[in-house]
Amino acid sequence: MPGSTLPGFPVLSRDFLVLDRIRFGYREREILKDISLRFERGKVVALIGGSGCGKTTILRLIGGQLRPQQGSVSFDGQDVHKLDREGLFALRKRMGMLYQFGALFTDLTAFENVAFPLREHTDLTDPMIRDLVLMKLEAVGLRGAAQFGISQLSGGMARRVALARAIALDPPLIMYDEPFAGLDPVALATVANLIRRLADSLNCASILVSHDIKDTFAIADYVYLLAAGRVAAEGTPDELRDSDDPNVRQFLEGDIDGPIAFHYQAPPLAEDLGLKR
Numbered sequence: 001m002p003g004s005t006l007p008g009f010p011v012l013s014r015d016f017l018v019l020d021r022i023r024f025g026y027r028e029r030e031i032l033k034d035i036s037l038r039f040e041r042g043k044v045v046a047l048i049g050g051s052g053c054g055k056t057t058i059l060r061l062i063g064g065q066l067r068p069q070q071g072s073v074s075f076d077g078q079d080v081h082k083l084d085r086e087g088l089f090a091l092r093k094r095m096g097m098l099y100q101f102g103a104l105f106t107d108l109t110a111f112e113n114v115a116f117p118l119r120e121h122t123d124l125t126d127p128m129i130r131d132l133v134l135m136k137l138e139a140v141g142l143r144g145a146a147q148f149g150i151s152q153l154s155g156g157m158a159r160r161v162a163l164a165r166a167i168a169l170d171p172p173l174i175m176y177d178e179p180f181a182g183l184d185p186v187a188l189a190t191v192a193n194l195i196r197r198l199a200d201s202l203n204c205a206s207i208l209v210s211h212d213i214k215d216t217f218a219i220a221d222y223v224y225l226l227a228a229g230r231v232a233a234e235g236t237p238d239e240l241r242d243s244d245d246p247n248v249r250q251f252l253e254g255d256i257d258g259p260i261a262f263h264y265q266a267p268p269l270a271e272d273l274g275l276k277r
């Protein structure tokens with residue numbers, strides 16, 4: 001029964017997380033005009049698009065930090081923007097988030113960083129928390145670094161600790177906002193590989209926001225290319241690579257000239273310089 005929302009039936013397949021005809025603007029500035037996206041468990045879905053096209057905004061709409069002016073976000077059968085405070089709190093526990101540059105607590109050890117959400121959101125005993133933390137650190141290959149301070153970790157290791165923290169509560173959804181930023185090629189490939197492995201082993205829906213096309217395409221099952229507030233193209237990495245769509249070609253080839261605008265929306269230059277009569 002695909003997409004069932006009957007009580008007791010888990011929401012299946014492509015309907016696990018659905019953004020339906022979302023329109024959103026910050027005050028009068030419209031960022032998303034008409035965005036529909038679907039995500040399923042066990043799949044890595046990439047959101048790509050030029051800087052400022054609204055990728056992070058979409059993650060914040062999914063997490064309920066922002067409210068769309070039109071359209072809806074349905075997460076595991078629940079309308080995110082119809083939940084009350086407690087409902088939202090419970091929902092966010094089910095969404096793991098890996099922020100750009102990891103955002104770890106620098107005064108805590110790797111172990112304590114991963115333990116933090118468990119202490120915050122569960123009543124588990126200390127021995128249980130200890131075992132869970134060690135298992136999460138093991139999953140990212142860093143059990144041996146559990147007692148390291150954050151300053152003792154390399155950039156790639158810190159990102160992996162942040163990943164262990166993001167999966168501490170076994171979320172069915174993980175959102176990655178620029179997880180590769182600032183990593184060297186080897187650390188980047190390690191983190192990319194982990195994102196893929198975690199999607200497979202935890203069967204979680206994974207949303208990957210990244211500018212790194214090569215590594216994103218290597219692990220993604222499906223890709224949405226956003227431009228001008230809409231989905232400009234979508235498909236598997238292979239389909240997009242073979243696409244003749246000018247938006248796709250411009251983005252994949254990094255051309256300055258093309259349908260994706262270089263200029264942030266502004267009044268005519270002459271007007272700003274006071275030259276307009």
Ligand SMILES: Nc1ncnc2c1ncn2[C@@H]1O[C@H](COP(=O)(O)OP(=O)(O)OP(=O)(O)O)[C@@H](O)[C@H]1O
Pocket residue numbers: 026031049050051052053054055056057058
């Ligand atoms: N709190 C805010 N108030 C007003 N405008 C905002 C706010 N946050 C973001 N914006 C604007 O909304 C647009 C989309 O921002 P967003 O961060 O979602 O883009 P993005 O695609 O994630 O960009 P990047 O790839 O550079 O991280 C940008 O033009 C940004 O300036």
